[in-house]
Amino acid sequence: MTRLTHHELIVFLLAISTMLIFSRVAGELGKKLRLPVVMGELLVGIILGPTILGQLFPDLFTYLFPRTGNVTFAFDGLFSLSVVMLLFVAGMEVQLPLVLKQGKVAIYTSISSMVIPFFTGFAVAWYFPSLFGQTPDSPSHLIFALFLGTALSISALPVIARILMDMNLFKTNIGMIIIASAMVNDLFGWLLFSFILSLSIHHGETMGLGYTILYILGFGIFMLTVGKRIIDKALPWVQTKLSWPGGVLSISLGVCLACAAFTESINIHAILGAFIAGIAIGDSVQLHEKAREIIHQFVTNFFAPLFFVSIGLKVNFIQNFDILIVSIVMILAFIGKVTGASLGAYWGGLKKREALVVGFGMNARGAMEIILGTLALNAGLISAPVFVALIIMALVTSLSSAPLMRKFLD
Amino acid sequence: MEQFDLSKLKGRPAFPFETIAVAISFSPRLEALLSESKRISDKLEANLILIHVGEKTPEKEARLDKLISKLRIDENKCRINWMDGDPVDTILKLCKLNVVDLLILGALSKEKLLKFYLGSIARKISRRAKCSVLLLTNPTEEANRIKRFMVCAEENPKTIHTVNTALYLAKKFNVGEISIVKEVHVPGLAMTMAEDSTAPEANRMRKNFAEADEQELHSVAEKCDKDGITIIEKVIKGKPGYTVSKYARDKKADLLILNSPDTQLGLFDRIFTHDMEYILADLPCNLLIVHSRPH
Numbered sequence: 001m002t003r004l005t006h007h008e009l010i011v012f013l014l015a016i017s018t019m020l021i022f023s024r025v026a027g028e029l030g031k032k033l034r035l036p037v038v039m040g041e042l043l044v045g046i047i048l049g050p051t052i053l054g055q056l057f058p059d060l061f062t063y064l065f066p067r068t069g070n071v072t073f074a075f076d077g078l079f080s081l082s083v084v085m086l087l088f089v090a091g092m093e094v095q096l097p098l099v100l101k102q103g104k105v106a107i108y109t110s111i112s113s114m115v116i117p118f119f120t121g122f123a124v125a126w127y128f129p130s131l132f133g134q135t136p137d138s139p140s141h142l143i144f145a146l147f148l149g150t151a152l153s154i155s156a157l158p159v160i161a162r163i164l165m166d167m168n169l170f171k172t173n174i175g176m177i178i179i180a181s182a183m184v185n186d187l188f189g190w191l192l193f194s195f196i197l198s199l200s201i202h203h204g205e206t207m208g209l210g211y212t213i214l215y216i217l218g219f220g221i222f223m224l225t226v227g228k229r230i231i232d233k234a235l236p237w238v239q240t241k242l243s244w245p246g247g248v249l250s251i252s253l254g255v256c257l258a259c260a261a262f263t264e265s266i267n268i269h270a271i272l273g274a275f276i277a278g279i280a281i282g283d284s285v286q287l288h289e290k291a292r293e294i295i296h297q298f299v300t301n302f303f304a305p306l307f308f309v310s311i312g313l314k315v316n317f318i319q320n321f322d323i324l325i326v327s328i329v330m331i332l333a334f335i336g337k338v339t340g341a342s343l344g345a346y347w348g349g350l351k352k353r354e355a356l357v358v359g360f361g362m363n364a365r366g367a368m369e370i371i372l373g374t375l376a377l378n379a380g381l382i383s384a385p386v387f388v389a390l391i392i393m394a395l396v397t398s399l400s401s402a403p404l405m406r407k408f409l410d
Numbered sequence: 411m412e413q414f415d416l417s418k419l420k421g422r423p424a425f426p427f428e429t430i431a432v433a434i435s436f437s438p439r440l441e442a443l444l445s446e447s448k449r450i451s452d453k454l455e456a457n458l459i460l461i462h463v464g465e466k467t468p469e470k471e472a473r474l475d476k477l478i479s480k481l482r483i484d485e486n487k488c489r490i491n492w493m494d495g496d497p498v499d500t501i502l503k504l505c506k507l508n509v510v511d512l513l514i515l516g517a518l519s520k521e522k523l524l525k526f527y528l529g530s531i532a533r534k535i536s537r538r539a540k541c542s543v544l545l546l547t548n549p550t551e552e553a554n555r556i557k558r559f560m561v562c563a564e565e566n567p568k569t570i571h572t573v574n575t576a577l578y579l580a581k582k583f584n585v586g587e588i589s590i591v592k593e594v595h596v597p598g599l600a601m602t603m604a605e606d607s608t609a610p611e612a613n614r615m616r617k618n619f620a621e622a623d624e625q626e627l628h629s630v631a632e633k634c635d636k637d638g639i640t641i642i643e644k645v646i647k648g649k650p651g652y653t654v655s656k657y658a659r660d661k662k663a664d665l666l667i668l669n670s671p672d673t674q675l676g677l678f679d680r681i682f683t684h685d686m687e688y689i690l691a692d693l694p695c696n697l698l699i700v701h702s703r704p705h
Contacts, residue, residue, distance in 0.1 A: 034705060089601065092601070093597060093598050093600075093601045095597050097684060098597055098685055100684065101678060101684070101685070103672065103673065111601070158457070158601050158602070159600070160594065161598035161599075161601060161602040162602050165602050165615070170596065170598075170599075170602075171596065171622070179597060179598055183597075186513070196489075219666075285648070285649045285652040285653075289600065289647065289648075290598040293600045296600050296601050298604075300601075
């Protein structure tokens with residue numbers, strides 16, 4: 001069995017410690033400027049990564065974040081675990097009954113805010129692949145077009161919820177419509193993305209397209225019906241008979257990892273299992289609010305910083321900054337999402353200005369887009385310049401959301 | 411069946427309950443159900459329509475006549491309808507046709523899993539009715555036992571009508587106090603606070619939400635026509651539907667009162683559980699679903 005050597009273990013622990021401490025400091029500083037925490041974490045990654053530390057102090061950079069050896073495997077495992085955990089807590093906040101409760105306007109908004117950006121992104125990537133460094137006859141042409149459509153149609157529930165909270169809109173009608181629609185966007189976005197990843201990663205393997213769809217749907221339906229009932233029955237026991245909060249924490253995370261392992265084993269990415277497990281556990285009436293908070297605290301304050309800092313370690317943001325790609329992605333993101341969500345809300349019965357508030361609210365992509373982009377980069381679905389463009393788009397849409405919403409609020 | 415004139419229903423207030431229908435099935439609980447229905451209709455001074463969907467046999471007729479006579483149901487204020495067809499559709503049509511204000515049904519507290527998904531008659535009617543529906547989980551021949559009223563005060567324009575209906579019933583039943591309960595559930599709150607809130611910030615946010623909810627509930631109580639009846643206000647945290655059901659059971663409520671759903675509920679609402687479905691899945695006590703008809 002390969003083990004980390006004494007020196008490698010020191011480097012591994014030191015690197016994690018650096019990432020956690022620096023990202024917390026940056027997050028707290030960013031908070032004073034009313035910036036999302038994820039922005040501070042990304043910035044730390046850029047500073048510690050090849051973009052800045054790698055240029056100024058290459059020896060220190062290579063010492064802390066070696067590109068070869070066992071430490072890279074350890075990091076890879078840790079970052080994979082982080083993304084699985086992040087998707088799990090994202091799923092925990094998806095509550096589909098809320099969408100049905102919000103009625104026509106939420107359903108119209110969620111459908112329109114997915115379909116219009118998806119086809120906008122897909123069409124541009126399909127008809128003008130050269131803009132993104134793709135060629136029409138490349139085998140990845142279709143997969144890239146599907147990916148760009150999905151990347152533009154996804155929303156970021158965590159950052160949207162935070163914006164609504166800061167604007168005192170959280171519990172208003174508009175706030176609930178935005179939250180409910182973002183939940184649907186996330187659900188279908190991750191389902192679609194898992195499908196695309198499955199197509200790209202396991203290209204040429206035994207599993208056909210039909211089986212992939214069947215497995216995704218089958219697993220989702222099973223977990224949200226039978227699985228949810230089992231969880232409903234088990235959670236009261238777990239929360240009262242086992243140690244608190246250790247019992248609920250380890251069982252919930254255990255279920256998440258088991259589901260992630262299962263989806264990975266059937267050639268669908270592990271994130272889907274984690275996300276669906278999150279929905280099944282988070283939607284349970286038996287899950288105590290305190291338990292929910294503890295799971296969130298654990299994941300958000302340990303795994304999230306490691307994951308978001310690691311993004312900056314992977315890519316040189318200056319070298320891969322392409323103004324054309326950034327501009328195109330930005331324009332498509334704004335046009336597709338704001339138009340789609342606003343039209344949906346308007347068709348659903350909101351007034352024009354309210355519909356625009358919903359449109360700009362839904363436009364915040366935040367952490368979800370960054371996770372999506374990172375997974376796509378790791379899977380070789382996108383190039384580094386497209387990845388950088390997606391990260392910039394995620395940050396700009398998140399930062400611009402609140403001021404643009406305020407413009408249309410009465 | 412004759413063509414129905416919808417204008418008779420549109421804008422009709424949620425109460426008083428002038429016409430009460432009772433769906434009867436000749437089960438062992440028939441006498442208790444009729445006895446309870448008679449008591450309610452007497453208190454509300456309402457006309458009674460007995461509906462049976464199924465074959466009309468001399469035995470059934472004789473049993474019903476005997477019960478009507480035993481329970482001293484005023485035959486001038488009572489009518490029996492023997493109908494054929496699908497029980498749910500037939501009962502609902504008849505209720506519309508007769509401008510029924512309240513439909514009384516006997517219901518089991520809990521359905522088996524498959525039946526819950528497929529739907530029993532009582533629950534199917536509750537999901538679709540265009541009039542108020544009273545589900546009696548344990549009808550009895552004893553004198554009035556319905557004393558503890560609990561109203562689920564969700565954020566909905568219909569709630570004020572529902573609370574007023576509860577007050578109207580409380581007055582008729584000589585109940586001096588009712589509880590109105592607001593369930594608070596903020597999806598995404600845990601996630602939002604986990605990221606970048608200090609402990610005082612998180613506490614302040616929670617406190618603000620709690621105060622706003624208490625204020626909203628109080629304003630509902632203030633707008634109601636109390637007429638000497640005390641309203642106890644209570645805000646509870648948890649998933650809507652499930653939480654109020656559990657609270658009603660814990661507090662041993664006799665009657666849980668809630669708004670009718672905004673749309674007809676279907677199978678989808680049982681899978682992605684609608685608030686009301688949590689209550690229907692395991693009735694904590696008698697349940698009154700108040701249907702406020704739009705103007």
